[in-house]
Amino acid sequence: MAHEEIVERYSGLARAALSGERITDCGTAEFGEGRFGAAGYGDAAGLPEEALRASLGCGDPVAVAELRAGETVLDLGSGGGVDVLLSARRVGPEGRVYGLDASTEMLELARRNAGRAGAANVEFLHGVIEAVPLPDRTVDVIVSNCVVNLSDDKAAVLAEAFRVLRPGGRLGISDVVTDDGVDAVRRAAAEARVGCAAGTLAVGEYRGLLAAAGFTGVDITLTADHGDGVHSAIVRAAKPAIGPGLEIRPMRESDAAQVLEIYQAGLDTGQASFETTAPSWEDFTAGKLERLRYVAADVATGEVAGWVAASPVSSRCVYAGVVEHSVYVHPRHHSRGVGRALLTAFVSASEDAGIWTIQSGVFPENLSSLRLHEALGFRAVGVRERVGRHHGTWRDVVLLERRSPVVGR
Structure with missing residues (x-):
């Protein structure tokens, strides 16, 4: 699926959410049993119901990102804003959270949800995850929830993540991945079933792209099995730490x-x-x-x-x-x-x-x-x-x- 088609697809989902509908991005059974959407969060208490109804993730990246007070966070593909709001709560008023999305309708939805949550330390940006509209070494942590698999240039996404992270910065994302060596036909069928429009990376491919971008400390933990070698996973990595300048x-x-x-x-x-x-x-x-x-x-x-x-x-x-x-x-x-x-x-x-x-x-x-x-x-x-x-x-x-x-x- 082309980039423009993916953006329009999610813009349509955002319009549905803005009209009060609960939205899903895959079959009803996969959405619930695979712990997609709000079911993937361990603690979403206090978030606006409208934000949870618009959740399209495949896990809870904020829960493993180990956010600290005062940090600056970027959410790649922020959608309705759930992970931005959870991050904002953890970094506190001295911290800052950016949400980046290519859909203007999703940004409208996210800003509305942030207003309802009273989140003053957030900012939503219009742009693509392959070319993040932030300067080098701007953020301490990057989170993302079931979005990297939607990109047709995943190497560029991870290179951009490395660029905007400060030395010592961390990457903690939820995504959908494939076992190494899975049959291509089975893989494509499972990807279609769980809504991966641009295709998943095999675990080994993911590790290779993270290493090529410069990340170290790579850890990929499978969290849910969607059949045919396709899984939800938590992906962690870090940008090497070094002194100022x-x-x-x-x-x-x-x-x-x-x-x-x-x-x-x-x-x-x-x-x-x-x-x-x-x-x-x-x-x-x-x-x-x-x-x-x-x-x-x-x-x-x-x-x-x-x-x-x-x-x-x-x-x-x-x-x-x-x-x-x-x-x-x-x-x-x-x-x-x-x-x-x-x-x-x-x-x-x-x-x-x-x-x-x-x-x-x-x-x-x-x-x-x-x-x-x-x-x-x-x-x-x-x-x-x-x-x-x-x-x-x-x-x-x-x-x-x-x-x-x-x-x-």
Whole structure:
């Protein structure tokens, strides 16, 4: 179904709600038994009845978003405004909640419901979830209720969510997902039955798009079974945290010159590696895993402050969950917590990717690196004595390892 058709479909539902009707977006049985609409909320006490009658969600994202007083929240596809009102209650008068919807009729309905609820800390925006009309790093939390599945460009939706979140921000959404490998015909029939006009993502596809956007700490919990491999689910993820003025995001090809400059600056200290010259970008990328590479960048200038990346330790399938990593910080950004933030994000992303062991070799003289890794759960598993010559001197290497407490248990 085209975007314009979806907007008109929901505008029609909004008009029905404005006239006092209770609306549904799928079959009556699926709506009740699948816990769609108001049935999906654990606590909707105090909300206007008109708002609950217009609820079209597939869960209760606000219940798992862990909202705190004073936070700024964005609801993608806010519909009649139920999740906006629930969020407004949780963030309190010092907080702010934005509701975004492409349907002017839905926005009219939501504003009417907000007025009836007496919610003064909310604002409704007209726009599409693939191009959010808010500046970068504006909100602390994004919620959404059974809307991402309606988009025909889900990668753009998740990229926009990452863009508008502040570092350390959280994503908590309800959506409809599909088991990996489900037969396409069965999948389409189930999607039609529960009202997924643009199709669902398989769980593995969802994880991949979240990782590509830059999210870490991804968790997808199935909450209701709609048959034929289709489920309602709660999707959680986070934008990596880092200090003021910086942002951690996936490494891009446009970062090449700065990444290699930082690499060379580290090699020039004589404490980073046996290498003395940074490789070409082609050699760098050929030796690194595509997904597990990130930069910390200045949000005002775009300057890269540091980077982290992973290399496979072996092509044998038994070592698929074992990687070796490198983390480098520009000399101008030392003592700002950049290395710690990058390594923290990397550890989380590696577990999302199914990595169970991260390895590294560090010169024993590089005390700052040893302390950083120890603080983040790495342990020394041995010392390779006089393993190689560096600038004419034989040097030892401390072998570090972090075994995931989550993956591979």
